[in-house]
Amino acid sequence: IVAFLVTAFMILTGRKGGQHVNPGIKKDQPKVVDSFTMKDIEDLMKKDKNGVVAICRCWRSKNFPLCDGSHTAFNKTCGDNVGPAVLKK
Template sequence: MTVGGFCVLHLIQARHAIGQIPDSTFSFWRIMGCCSEMSGLSHVSTGQPDGKCIATAAALIAGGALIGYFVGYKLATKRARVNNCIQLGCSKVVDTVDVEDIGEKKVFCRCWKSEKWPYCDGSHVKHNKETGDNVAPLIVKSEKKQ
């Protein structure tokens, strides 16, 4: 809920508690306190919101939406990062493995959580449970020469 929403709820509770808003006349504008009869102008009692109140309500709604958008964007950006610990100072992480070093079989990490980078240590299992992801290692086998 936005700050504007909390303000409206507070106004509802405060005005209803002291009897300013009868149960039968609950409308948005009465809750916001924008009707002329609620502002003490009973001789101009139209029950319609004035321009200042409409602008205030629109600003509260727009401000709440903007804050919600930016908070969601920042949270999503933090979650979007995959590599949180391996060679963070580099613009790209590149590792080279010689074909002769592979031997019969090597298992390479693809979840970026391994302590033995670039080789897999099984960290993807924990990562998959936490995130609901389905990453697994890359297995490279060499063919046996006859």
């Protein structure tokens, strides 16, 4: 049943076995985990002209884990609709 569900998910989402979401960020690590304290977030909000923190969810940012707008070009190339998670006060 699990194999069937995995296969169905891959077919429905257009994924093939072996494809990765992460194209090249911190590939030397077994798992990419980024942590922020509330102070980190407050400091980042102070630096931003709009007072927000945008967290990358497309894995294409040159400033990962922060969004640098690379999702726009990525979406144009593949027809996806990904964007950042935006933290606001």
